[in-house]
Amino acid sequence: MKAYLDFEKPVADLEGKVAELKVLEDSEGGVGISEEVARLQAKADQALRDLYARLTPWQKTQVARHPGRPHTLDYIRRLIEDFVPLAGDRKYGEDEAIVGGLGRFRGASVVVMGHEKGSDTESRLKHNFGMARPEGYRKAVRLIELADRFGLPVIAFVDTAGAYPGVGAEERGQAEAIARATDACLMLGTPNVAVIIGEGGSGGAVAIATANRVLMLEHAIYTVASPEASASILWHDSARAADAATAMKITASDLKRFGVIDAIIAEPTGGAHRKPDEAIEATGRAIDAALKEFAGLDADEIRRRRREKFLAMGRNL
Structure with a gap:
C-alpha cells in the first residue's frame, strides 16, 4: 500500500478510485469499465x-523524509558491484548509522559510504535513523584515508537529520569527529x-559532503538545521516549521x-519513492558524469579545485 503525504490527498482519492474500479473490472462477471479506469x-x-x-519548501521537506524513498543501501545494491x-573506526566501535566499504562503480574501484536511515522499525533502530555518533564519522575518516592511500574515488550518499545529539556522543567528541571528517574530505x-x-x-x-561535486535530488533538502529546530530558535514555535x-x-x-550544490538530479514525477529504480539509475548517471570531470587530474589539482569551490561560496552573492 502506498504511503501518501498529507498534501497528496487529492491524488490519493483518485488513485483509490482507480484501484477500486480495477478490482471490479477484474472480478468474475465484472462490467467492462476499462475506459473509465483509463x-x-x-x-x-x-x-x-x-x-x-x-511544491512548497515545506512540502519538499516532507517528500525528502518520505519513508519509501530509496536509502543508501538501496543505491549501493543497485549501483555498486562487489x-x-x-x-x-578502530578507536571505539561500530556505528551503523553510516555504512561504507569498497566496491566497483561502472567497472572502476571506489570507496562508497553514506548515512542509512533504515526501512522498517527494526532497521531504523539498528541504524539509529541515520544519525551518526562520533565513531561513525571516524569510520568515514578511515574510509577516506583508505581511498587516498590507494587512489580510489569516493562516493558519498547523504541522508540524515543531523549528527546524533546524545550525551554519550558529545562525551566521545562529536564536534571533533565531524571536523576531522570534513578535513579528511578536503x-x-x-x-x-x-x-x-x-x-x-x-x-x-557536511562531514561527508565536502566534495568536488555535490549533487542533490530534486526533492531533497540541505540545511544547517531542521525547519522545526529553526522555527523553535527564531520564533520559539516549532509549529512555524513551514x-x-x-x-x-x-x-x-x-x-x-x-x-552551494553543483547539479540537480531530476526525480520521477511524484518523487523518488514512487519509482525508486528510475531515481537510482538517474543518480548513477549523474555520479558517472561528475567523476569523469576529474579524469586525468593529479592529486594537487583535485585538492585545489575542491578548495576553490568552497572558498567561492558566497563571494558573488
Whole structure:
C-alpha cells in the first residue's frame, strides 16, 4: 500500500478510485469499465504532475523524509558491484548509522559510504535513523584515508537529520569527529562526489559532503538545521516549521542558484519513492558524469579545485 503525504490527498482519492474500479473490472462477471479506469488514471497522473510542479519548501521537506524513498543501501545494491562493507573506526566501535566499504562503480574501484536511515522499525533502530555518533564519522575518516592511500574515488550518499545529539556522543567528541571528517574530505587527493538523496542536515551532512561535486535530488533538502529546530530558535514555535523552510532556502533549486550544490538530479514525477529504480539509475548517471570531470587530474589539482569551490561560496552573492 502506498504511503501518501498529507498534501497528496487529492491524488490519493483518485488513485483509490482507480484501484477500486480495477478490482471490479477484474472480478468474475465484472462490467467492462476499462475506459473509465483509463480516464481516472490519466486524471490522477495529471493531478500528480501539477502537484509536484509547484511544491512548497515545506512540502519538499516532507517528500525528502518520505519513508519509501530509496536509502543508501538501496543505491549501493543497485549501483555498486562487489561491495565489501567495512566496519568500525578502530578507536571505539561500530556505528551503523553510516555504512561504507569498497566496491566497483561502472567497472572502476571506489570507496562508497553514506548515512542509512533504515526501512522498517527494526532497521531504523539498528541504524539509529541515520544519525551518526562520533565513531561513525571516524569510520568515514578511515574510509577516506583508505581511498587516498590507494587512489580510489569516493562516493558519498547523504541522508540524515543531523549528527546524533546524545550525551554519550558529545562525551566521545562529536564536534571533533565531524571536523576531522570534513578535513579528511578536503585533503583527499582523489575526486569525491556527494549526493544529497533525502535530508542533508547540519554538520552531520557536511562531514561527508565536502566534495568536488555535490549533487542533490530534486526533492531533497540541505540545511544547517531542521525547519522545526529553526522555527523553535527564531520564533520559539516549532509549529512555524513551514515558514522556516521557506525562509532558509533549503531546496535544490535555491541551493543551486547560490552555488552551494553543483547539479540537480531530476526525480520521477511524484518523487523518488514512487519509482525508486528510475531515481537510482538517474543518480548513477549523474555520479558517472561528475567523476569523469576529474579524469586525468593529479592529486594537487583535485585538492585545489575542491578548495576553490568552497572558498567561492558566497563571494558573488
